[in-house]
Amino acid sequence: MGVVEARQLERDFGAFRAVDGIAFNIEEGECYGFLGPNGAGKTTTVRMIQGLLPRTGGDLTVFGKDIDREPVSIKADLGVVSQENNLDRDLTVRQNLLTYARYFDIEPEVAQSRADELLKFLHLDGKKGDKLSAISGGMQRRLAIARALINGPRLMLLDEPTTGLDPQARHMIWARLRSLKKQKITMILTTHYMEEAERLCDRVAIMNGGKILMEGKPSELVKDVIGEEVIELNLGDENRQAALNRVRALGAAYEMHGDTVYIYNGRHEMLSALVGIGHRSVLHRKATLEDLFLKLAGRTLVD
C-alpha cells in the first residue's frame, strides 16, 4: 500500500478547476516530484495532502487513512515546508522549533535535544538565539525544513523548497534533502527547477493545467520521449529559414523555442551535417528533464 494514494482527485475554486482528476501512488521511502509551471496545481495538491484544503472530489488517503476524516493522527506523522514561509516571526530560531514541538506534544527534554540536533544538521547552530528578521532567506528556508523534521515525520511535503534562493543556498538544501532520502523518509517535492527534480526525485509527475501529463522515473521519461542526447543550435536572425530546412533534412525530431532549435536524439554524425548552417552556437549534450518539459507542452507550458 502506498504512503499517499490519490484517485480522480479534484479541487475547484469557484468555477475554476485547479486540480483536475489526478491519480498517483507514492511508495514508502521514495522521493516523488510534482513538476510544473506556476499555476499547474502543485500547491493545491500538496495542500490537499496535508489536510489544509478539503478536496472537491475523488479519493485521497495518507498512510491508508482519509485525510479529511482523520487529520489529527495523520498530521502527527507529517512534516510540511510550505511554498511561502510561515515561520513564527515573533519567536527566535530555536524557539520556533521548541514551540512547534509542543504542538506535537513532544516532551520538552526530547524537543530540546532534537532541536539542537536539527539546527546542527541544517547548519543553523550559530543562529539559535537570532530573530527571524536577522537571518537570510536561505537560512529561513533551512529553518522551515528543520521545523518540519521536529516530529520525526514519516512523510515530508516540500513545496518549492529552493525557489528564490541563490545557487549556493540551493545546493546546501539539496545536500540535506539527499541525506534525508538516505534515511528513507518519504518525500513529496514540488518544483519548477528541472535540475532539482532530476537530482532528488525517484519519480516525477509532470503537471500542467491541473492534470498530470506524464509520470515516471526522470531518466526513463527523458529517454522515452526525447532520447539520450540533444543537439542545441542557437540560430542567428539571418538565413533562419534556410537553416531550418537543413535541420529538417536530418530527419530527426526537433523543436524550436525562441531562437534555439532542439534536435532530439541528436547523434554525433549529425553535427557534421550542420557545418556552415549559420548558427551562433551549438551544443551537443545529454537530454534532460527540461527538454522533456519543453517538448511536452510546447510554448504554452512555459510561463
Add this chain to the structure above:
Amino acid sequence: MQKRLLRAFRMWQRNYDVFKSVYLASIVGNIGEPILYLFGIGVGLGVLVKEVNGISYVQFIAPGMMAAAAMNAAAFECTFGAYTRMMEQKVYEGILATPLSIDDIVLGEILWGATKGLISSGILLVILVAFGLFDAYAEIPLILLNMAAFGIAMSALTLTITALTPGYEFFNYFFTLFLTPMLLFTGIYFPAEQLPKWFYSIFLAFPTAHAVNINRYLFHGGSATMPLWGALFMAVSIPCGIWLASRMVRRRLIP
C-alpha cells in the same frame, strides 16, 4: 475533549511565550490607559459629582473600569494581534500543519484574549485595593470569574469580526464606532438608568453591559435581576461565540 483543550492550550502557550518576552511594553499599554481614566475621570470628575447611588464617584466607576480594562485588552489582542498572526505572519497556516485544527487555534486565541483581559483587570483590582477603593474581598473569586467569562465572550466576538475584516484600517472604525460606545453607554461612567431604555437595550445584546452590571453588583450589591440576566447572557453567548468565531476563521482561511 481533554485532548482538544490540551491542543488549544498549546496555542495559548505560544502567545504566552511571546507575551513574556515583551511583557513590560504590553502591560504599560493595556493598563496605563484605564489607570489614567480611573484617576483622571474618577478623581477629577469626582470633585463635581461627589456621590452616585450613595458611594463616591471613583468607587462608582471602579467596577466598570475593570470591565473596560478587560474589554480593551481582549479586543486589542483578538483584533490587531490575531489578524497579524492569521493573515500577515501566517502563523495559523504554520500551526495547521501540526495536529492542531482551526477549532483548536481559535479556542486558544480566545482563551489567550481572555487571559490578557484578566491580567489587565486584575492589575486594576490590585491598584484599587492599594488605594483603599475596594473592600468586597469575599467577592474576589466571583469578580475574577466574571472578568474571565467576559474576556472569553469579548474575545470570541472580536475574533469573529477579525475573521471578516478586510484589513487593518477597518479596526479603526471598529474601535471608534463599536468599542467607544461600549465604554460610554454601558453604565461604566454613569448609571445606565439615565439612558433611554430602548437605547440601552441595544447594548444588552453585547457582553460589556452585562459584565459591568455583574461587577457592580459584586462590588456594591443592589438588585440582582440584571446581574442574573447577565450571567445567563454569558452562559449562552460563550459557546455560541466560540462556535461562530471558529466558523468565520475557517471560512477566511479555507477557500
